[in-house]
Amino acid sequence: MKTRISGKQISMSDLMFSISEAMDIAHHKLALHQLRTAYICWKMAEEAALAPLQIEKLFLAAMLHDIGAFTALEKISHYEFEAEDCESHCLRGELIYRQVPWLAASAKMVRLHHTPWCRCNESIDATDVMEAQMLMLAEKLEREIDRDVYILNQSSALREKMRNMAGKVIHIRVLELFLCVSENEAFWLELTAPNLMNFLKYKGPVQHIYGDAAAALKMEEFFTAIIDFRSKYTASHTAGVSSCTTSLGALLGLSESERVELDLAATLHDLGKIGVPNEILEKPGKLTKQEFAMIKMHSYLTFTLLDSVRGLEEVARIAGSHHEKLDGSGYPFHIESDEISTSSRIVAVSDVFTALAEDRPYRDGLPPKQIKRIMQEMVTKRHLDARIVDTLSSNVDEVVRAMKVRQQQWTERYYTVLSMTNGSLGTLH
Numbered sequence: 001m002k003t004r005i006s007g008k009q010i011s012m013s014d015l016m017f018s019i020s021e022a023m024d025i026a027h028h029k030l031a032l033h034q035l036r037t038a039y040i041c042w043k044m045a046e047e048a049a050l051a052p053l054q055i056e057k058l059f060l061a062a063m064l065h066d067i068g069a070f071t072a073l074e075k076i077s078h079y080e081f082e083a084e085d086c087e088s089h090c091l092r093g094e095l096i097y098r099q100v101p102w103l104a105a106s107a108k109m110v111r112l113h114h115t116p117w118c119r120c121n122e123s124i125d126a127t128d129v130m131e132a133q134m135l136m137l138a139e140k141l142e143r144e145i146d147r148d149v150y151i152l153n154q155s156s157a158l159r160e161k162m163r164n165m166a167g168k169v170i171h172i173r174v175l176e177l178f179l180c181v182s183e184n185e186a187f188w189l190e191l192t193a194p195n196l197m198n199f200l201k202y203k204g205p206v207q208h209i210y211g212d213a214a215a216a217l218k219m220e221e222f223f224t225a226i227i228d229f230r231s232k233y234t235a236s237h238t239a240g241v242s243s244c245t246t247s248l249g250a251l252l253g254l255s256e257s258e259r260v261e262l263d264l265a266a267t268l269h270d271l272g273k274i275g276v277p278n279e280i281l282e283k284p285g286k287l288t289k290q291e292f293a294m295i296k297m298h299s300y301l302t303f304t305l306l307d308s309v310r311g312l313e314e315v316a317r318i319a320g321s322h323h324e325k326l327d328g329s330g331y332p333f334h335i336e337s338d339e340i341s342t343s344s345r346i347v348a349v350s351d352v353f354t355a356l357a358e359d360r361p362y363r364d365g366l367p368p369k370q371i372k373r374i375m376q377e378m379v380t381k382r383h384l385d386a387r388i389v390d391t392l393s394s395n396v397d398e399v400v401r402a403m404k405v406r407q408q409q410w411t412e413r414y415y416t417v418l419s420m421t422n423g424s425l426g427t428l429h
Helices: 013-026 033-047 054-063 072-080 086-096 104-111 127-146 156-163 172-181 185-191 196-203 215-217 220-227 237-251 256-268 269-274 289-307 313-320 342-358 368-380 386-394 396-418
Strands: none
Touching: 013 033, 013 196, 013 220, 013 269, 013 289, 033 127, 033 185, 033 196, 054 104, 054 127, 054 156, 054 185, 054 313, 072 269, 086 104, 086 220, 086 396, 104 127, 127 156, 127 172, 127 220, 156 172, 185 196, 185 386, 196 215, 196 368, 220 237, 220 269, 220 396, 237 256, 237 289, 237 342, 237 396, 256 313, 256 342, 269 289, 289 313, 313 342, 342 368, 342 386, 368 396, 386 396
16 A cells, blocks of 8 residues: 655655554553564464555554554553453554544454354454464564563463464464464564564565655544543543644644644643653652652653654654743753744643643643633743644634633544443544
8 A cells, every 4th residue: 555645745644553552551561462463463463464555444443443442451461461342443443544544344253353263253364364363473472472472481381372372262273374384483583583574574574655744633632532532530631732723823824734733732732641651640749759760751752652653753852841841941851942843832831721721630631711820830840832822712712612622522533432342433523
């Protein structure tokens, strides 16, 4: 698949790798879980001589197969043992995949990746069923690997465990594919190599998916599900920040291309929060020094995850600087005003305004007058840009109206996705 859209080209495949990495940093046991699963799928698909586009579909499904599990606790419960309710996160994952046109073809595989063969009511030759079975075997195999034991000292035992699933859990044809590809040491050594991500990024089956910032923005629902749907307190935060930056970008006279780039940075500004434990994000009280140190990590992670995506270098700088302050006392880089772009300043103002207006575990959202007073104090301290804060204050009613509409839409979508149970695949629209 090679998508070319006018404007600065962004590697969507790089972006998928970064999102996969971000999802798996939530817990040390999850590190590279999805990419290792994708590698196993790729090798089985090659052994099956699947068409290149079908291999790509399977690889894309595997890269983010746990996207429907919103919290680290839910992810680790599926990773460490076969949780009773796996179907809900599979259904949510399918729904999220269907929001992105070039990922929709992988959605069925995501839905079926925890469905054992004995419960599958379709033929193995039906569309995407064999691929879903490959994904199921790959995911189970990756979970069985003991990360404290050298891989070649456990490969035989792992093959035997997969053999024991034949017929009931895994279709025999899929098992045979796995047994063929796992005969040689190279399979196991590549699977557990420390440079697996770079190997897959530059030699794997998904390398040439491109789009511009406008195309990436069409993935907003996909990003929001990953970043914000971890908690009811953050479910509409990105929507609020994005709405506020959209309003301010127009009011401040930014060009169309600058506004699109700004909107994308706002949409992705909290990507690094995936690495922050929910118990910190939802703590109903003041954070300890150690907990706040964990919070400080998120904007740096946002920067590094986005900076590794070809075409998103400027978006990475904007998004990764949203906690910097004009006097240099912000984080994580402690840069001063001459290094903080107008777009970064807009995201910073929008983030503060939205956060103060939202309900949090420890307080209700604040009224606009109180927010304006707090933000003026931040201007006096040289934490926020005076011109941008003045523009917001002068147009606060208009900005708040648009923000409330956008946030209400996302709150409703959050509860739609969260309430999905067996067989109730809904729509976000």
